[in-house]
Structures are given as structure tokens and as C-alpha cells.
Amino acid sequence: MKYIKNYSILFVLFWGFLSSCSSVLDQAPDGKISLEEVFKDNDKVAAYLNTCYKNMSGKGNLYFFFERGPACWCDEAWDADDLDVNWAGSARYYSGDASASNHPSWGVSGQGANCENYWDNYFVSIHDCAYFLANIDKATVNNEGDRSRWKAEAHLLRAYYYEELLRWFGCGMPLIDTPLNYTDDFSKTKRASYYETVQFIIKDCDAALACNDLPWRITTNDESGRLPKSLAYAIKSRVILYAASPLYCGDNDYWTEAYNVTKESKEGLKSHGYELYNTLHDPASYNNEH
DSSP states (O other), X not given: OHHHHHHHHHHHHHHHHHHHHHHHHOOOOOSOOOHHHHTTSHHHHHHHXXXXXXXXXXXXXXOTTGGGHHHHXXXXXXXXXXXXXXXXXXXXXXXXXXXXTBOTTOOOTTSSOOXXXXXXXXXXXXXXXXXXXXXXXXXXXXXXXXXXXXXHHHHHHHXXXXXXXXXXXXXXXXXXXXXXXXXSOGGGOOOOOHXXXXXXXXXXXXXXXXXXXXXXXXXXXXXXXXXXXXXXXXXHHHHHHHHHSTTTOTTOOOHHHHHHXXXXXXXXXXXXXXXXXXXXXXXXXXXXXX
16 A cells, blocks of 8 residues: 555656646747738738848849949950959859859848849749739738739739849749748649740739739839839830840740830830930949940
């Protein structure tokens, strides 16, 4: 009986210990909310759209040797100073030293220009746009005009990121029309052709152009940095011109399509007050050359 009493006491103490451990390990709320909750609140829906903007690049800004940047990004990449060092942009282009993880034209790290690690960052934002588009129709939004505009912005942002990837890497991409999860079978993910990627971009641009609530211009400081509808025409004409190039067209002739899209874009932009620059607004930046 003595042993039975002792075992009974030990069992009670052990069970009490387990119970106390359970309460200690119970975690307090960490303040995080689910994505389902995000799309049930108007302000949080707007905030999620802001995350789709986070990887827009600071073009022509905060690049090391930025004054040589435009030269090393185009067919006038002849700057002798750049070629004096093997790590500079033009030199690396000439030597073929470029990859998705180590690109010649990424900007200076840590200076807020969002001009680095394009491959990873742009696909993160492409996923964010896809997730937003998959949820915006049923989201809690106070104003239907906002819903329409936000949806158009997400389409245009995705078109922008894909267009950037085409420019930097020159290849077709996996087309993320619906958001992917970590549990998905990525062995079934296929890379689209270059032309298919271009058509996917044009489709997103057309969705933005069809939106009456997306403005043609951003006219207030409060909306500085938001995308205007005019960008859709610019992206469309650029990517179809790339697709028509002998570098990417294969045995196909896309020049007629490129002409028609570019003509439509030019006329559409001109009808909304856009025209080509013919004045240099900051000549001091370009050694007073006109």
C-alpha cells in the first residue's frame, strides 16, 4: 500500500507539472492578422495594394556611376572609363558577366532605390499582384470606384514587373495568373515563350486601359508614385516591339502587329495630351548640350 500511495502522489505531481507546462507554452496573441482578415477591411485592402508597389525600381537614380548608366544600358555602351575596370556595367555586359542573381545594372545596395535583385523582387511583387487580383472582387471596399481603380493598378503593376523581367533577362517567364502556394507542385510550372509572355503583359495593360476609374495622369502630390493609365500604352508598344525583333521572334513576323499596337498607343496617348519631349528641362545634368 505504501508503494501504491507513493506512485499515486508521483502521478498527481507529474500531471500537475504537465498542466503547468501547457499553460506556460500557450502563446499570447502576436498582433498578426490573417490575409482573410486583411481583405475584410477597406483600409487594409488599400495597404495590401501598397505592397504590390514596393519593388518598383528607382530608375536612373542612385546608381553607382549613374552618369554612365544610360550608356551601358543601350547600344552606345562605349564609355572607356567603364571599360577600365572589370566590375563596371559596360565591361560586364561586354564580357557576358550577367546572371539572374548577379546583374550588371543593379544599383547600389542599401540606398533605397529598389534597383537590385530584380529576379527575386519582381516575382515577389508579381505574386502579390496575383493574390490581390484573386481577392479584390469579394473584398470589403467602401467605394466601387476605388475597387475598380485598385484592380486596374494591380494589373498594370504586374505588366510592369513582367516587362522589366523581359528587358533584363530576355526570356519567356512562368505566367502567374493565380497566386501560388508553397504546397503547390512547381514541377508542373512551365515557362511560357517570349511571345506568350508579351501577350500576357498586353492583356494586363488592356485591363488597365479598360478601367474608367484609372486616371490618365497623376496630378496631386498625395498620389505621387501611383501608376497612371498612360503607362499601359507605353508598356504595350515596347514589349510588342521587342517581340518583333529578330532576337526574339524566331521564324515569326510580328512587325505588322507591332506597328498596329504602337500606332494605337501613340494615338491614344496623343488624344490625352501626351507628346514627345522636344525640350531639355535640365540641361545642366547633361553638360548644357542640346
